[in-house]
Amino acid sequence: MKGRSVSSNNMIRCSVALTGIAGFWALMLAHGTPPHRAPKHQDAVPGTLSMYVSVPDSHYDPIWEPLDSNATIASFFERIANVQKVSKVFWRGAQGENYVNLGIHRKENPSRFEFYSVWERYLYDTVGVNRIAVQEAHRRGVQLYMMASLFDFGASPEAEYWDTLPYGVEDATLASHPEWKPIDRFGERRQPGPYELSIPAARAYLVKRFTDQAVNGGYDGLFFYTYMENYATRFPDEFGYSDEAVAEFKQRYGVDPRKETFDVQKWRDLKGEYVSQFFRELSKAFHAKGKKLTVALSAANPNLPQEWPLSGGRVAVGATMDWQRWLQEGSIDELCVMGGTADAGKALVRKALPFRKSESISVTLLTDRPFSPDMQALVAEGAHLTGWGAPGQQMLRHNLKAVPAAGVRAGDWKDRSEALARIVRHEIKPEPSEVEKDIDDENPIVRRQALRARARLGPASANVFAGRLSDSEPSVRVAAIEALGMSGDAAAAPLILDRLRGDTNWIEKEVAVKAFVALRGVAQDQVLAALKDPSANVRQVAVRAIMGWKDKENTFFDQLRPLAQSDPDEVTRYYALQAILPIPDPASWDITIAGLDDPSSTVRSQATKNVASFASRLSGDRRKKAFAILKEQFGRYGQGSTLPDADWAWRNLGKALVRFGPEGSAALEAFRTQKNDPVLAFRAYLALYVPFSTGKFSDSSLEEDKRVHDTYSPGIR
Structure with missing residues (x-):
């Protein structure tokens, strides 16, 4: 072949x-x-x-x-x-x-x-x-x-x-x-x-x-x-x-x-x-x-x-x-x-x-x-x-038995798990009641697959999955959250929220975000109410779920605004700034610009990326204010900077300044050519002439690298 x-x-x-x-x-x-024409393995x-x-x-x-x-x-x-x-x-x-x-x-x-x-x-x-x-x-x-x-x-x-x-x-x-x-x-x-x-x-x-x-x-x-x-x-x-x-x-x-x-x-x-x-x-x-x-x-x-x-x-x-x-x-x-x-x-x-x-x-x-x-x-x-x-x-999957739909519970745990996996892959479709019996199996691999399989057989009562939210196995709890998200039952939302208020973990939060995206049709109001929950974990998940709804209007701006401005949890503020970024309302820009001065380096980082995204649309006093803050902040990342993000935040700030066009490039040029701070000059050079992008390679060569360096680098003095 x-x-x-x-x-x-x-x-x-x-x-x-x-x-x-x-x-x-x-x-x-x-x-x-x-596989469609594979001989016997x-x-x-x-x-x-x-x-x-x-x-x-x-x-x-x-x-x-x-x-x-x-x-x-x-x-x-x-x-x-x-x-x-x-x-x-x-x-x-x-x-x-x-x-x-x-x-x-x-x-x-x-x-x-x-x-x-x-x-x-x-x-x-x-x-x-x-x-x-x-x-x-x-x-x-x-x-x-x-x-x-x-x-x-x-x-x-x-x-x-x-x-x-x-x-x-x-x-x-x-x-x-x-x-x-x-x-x-x-x-x-x-x-x-x-x-x-x-x-x-x-x-x-x-x-x-x-x-x-x-x-x-x-x-x-x-x-x-x-x-x-x-x-x-x-x-x-x-x-x-x-x-x-x-x-x-x-x-x-x-x-x-x-x-x-x-x-x-x-x-x-x-x-x-x-x-x-x-x-x-x-x-x-x-x-x-x-x-x-x-x-x-x-x-x-x-x-x-x-x-x-x-x-x-x-x-x-x-x-x-x-x-x-x-x-x-x-x-x-x-x-x-x-x-x-x-x-x-x-x-x-x-x-x-x-x-x-x-x-x-x-x-x-x-x-x-x-x-x-x-x-x-x-x-x-x-x-x-x-x-x-x-x-x-x-x-x-090699050597596992191809258990038919009528025999989901046949064989040992390995074969049962594979039969349930076939349901997840939509290869067989047994009666939901047959699969539900395996949700309480003694083997955690089977329990996990049973939850995933039942979720793919159509709507179910949240009660079918609720008991596994307290399972001793992390992967089973995750599968239960996933299944609740696919259940179509409004009663799933409070169950997931209660789990997030307890001893939850990173992967449960990630899956909960997807679950609330899927449950929007029956649980939107519950997710919006969760924005005011005392638990930071709950608020973070709720904000991210709203992002996942991809609402094209500014329907939820009023609910997200206070979290982006003043939530006591810096990570919630970070995600709230992400959530308001697509909202085509100048008021959201003002919140982001204010975030450039947030006491949290985490929030400032997201605010900087937000401003870079909409810099070309800014005008008047709003543009002047954002530009002035970015320029002033880039100047903080020179020699002897003790900021917690001193090693990298200048990259985000440099990208944002470049997005302001000639004005931003001129500001970086001024930093590059000044003689008082060699570290600041070098970082401005990198921001302008050695740029990088998220998710893709930048290109150069031995010859081009030397040309750019010899022309623009202030060197490390």
Whole structure:
């Protein structure tokens, strides 16, 4: 079969909408035969099948398999070990735990802040999901590898992502050791995301960090993917000009890459040597402790790090990935082909197999159809396969019984859960009463799926779902809120509101927003009344639900106005400013402009983004006032600024000033050319000439970067 793209645009849009997080994962898989004409699936050859499990995505979006308790994790490993015959799991939970305990989280991005500092911290530190996973995997003979990005350790707060600044999490060690961040040719800007691997001290730190984590966490190895999730790199060779790398390049070739035109391929080859050296050092430490190392590359560009998104994004680090040498030396124990078309993936696997130092080194292909005959044929040639443990994938459904509609309750919990999942997928439609019996099943996976399935069989009394709001399992409570939102029963609203007033959590609030959007037709008045609730959680959810109603008039402006102006909770004020942004009423502009002086940096951040959105429509005194405040505030972010958002808020302010047209650009030019504050001058230069946008890459090149720098940069004096 001719190779085809490993993902559709629909999948990309879906993943952006569902995760935004901790992650936009956007994994592109090598496909087997399409399901509508698939031959009979084959079981995996023992010891050849792994699974890629993106744990933070499971914690972020309720359509993923729940991995948030002892019971759900035990059930997950029981199924994949006994039914799908998985022998190894690449577990992204270790990266999630690092983001929690080794990361800096900034409150000015409220959703990310609560996700990492409250919800994820509870799951990793209190529940102990990674500890449970190690235990449940090993008791079933499954190896568990921790997962990390080779080049992505979070990002400094000014880095753009899918959502609002500041970036959700920054590695605390990188923040305290900025000299370990890759630097640009001019010695002025640091790259958000990676450690500079040409610096021996940085490599040594990472070797110790990962070795200690693997040993102390009980993991069997480490899986590195090689893409980086932020939009702060404009071209692959923008950063990485450390003293060590530059000195070595000059010694070899007599050229200073910081100042002279240089051979880009030779430079990338040198940068790749430092990656290879890091793998040698890490593998030595790992092998001494009985641990193994897996590295992922894309079949689309195997000699460079993976693109992000893998569907045709950008390589963030210009370094040659010398995978042939890694396999020959044994400095890695496994190469994972992750990204590219089916044909390209198979071809790279076949090309890589002969390079192995020994057959103990594996080459694996990440695919969404590991049980298809064409993929199993690849195993016969010596390859391994890795399946994608995401919603709707063949990986999680293989070998489960196709229980008919009349037998929803037949079989063990795994088959019952799959039967209920078929209802969710609209493949079967039993009587609602049959499904309702499973809402009280002893297994939490079945209870969760029963709630989701019953909700898709049509309207129901809220009482059908109400009892599960106090379930001991987080994923079941979430499914109950989701089901109540789909019930069409006005009685659902007070039940959800009562839950939000209690010991709720981040994911319950997220699902409650969607539930109240769905319940608008029967519960609008209850949601509006909730704007005055004593609970900040309730008010936040109510405001966001009203945003989700997407009312094209200013119907709810009077109700939202007091929350945007003076709610005692800064996060509620933040969301209320978001909610009034689309309202075409100058009074809403006045509230936003007043928000520029809010005592909360969180609220000021949202107010600044609001003003940037409608700056072109402002006129007269209102325009003068907004412009004056923005200009004055940008001036606060110079040398010695002690503001809590000093490292990044100038980016938002600069964007807003630019939206004022020539007047705003002139103000930034004045800041750039003044001589009293070099930090302020440099930030004005970046705002004008090195701009970034939310949700997309900015473009440049070696030549253009040098031209802009030499023409406009005031330098770091």
